[in-house]
Amino acid sequence: MDAAGAWEPAMRLALDEARGALTSGDVPVGAVVLDPAGEVIGRGRNTRERDADPTGHAEVVAIRDAAAARGEWRLEHCTLVVTLEPCTMCAGAVVASRVGTLVFGAWDDKAGAVGSLWDVVRDRRLNHRPEVVSGVLAEESSALLTGFFAQHR
DSSP: OOOHHHHHHHHHHHHHHHHHHHHGTOOEEEEEEEEETOOOEEEEEOHHHHHTTTTTOOOHHHHHHHHHHEEEEEEEEOOEEEEEEEHHHHHHHHHHTTTTTEEEEEEEEEOOOOOOOOOOOTTTTSSSEEEEEOOTTTHHHHHHHHHHHHHHH
């Protein structure tokens, strides 16, 4: 199995979170944070609509959940798995929380900040740069988003 394939089980958990966002009318993006042993310590889904919170992105929700579970803000050696390439806010949260590895599914050509429009997490001027694995179950992640937006147009 290739490196990306090793992350498929965790991405399936993130996809479950993404589907959960549909119940509140939120864009279906989901995330999980794994500790160094591979155990889920944080879960998140988009909650912007549900909570009327512009920072309610899946990554931020999952990072907050993981930090609370660990009792500290540093998520060193942890892995964030998310169904969509993070935006600038979320990429900044990945750097600020010291996440060790970022794994994502679909690319976001409109707002992506891990290579599509910007590459915040690999900017050498910042004090932390996580390892990045992209394209894990990208087709499934994209299909979920495409279906959502097709119903809202």
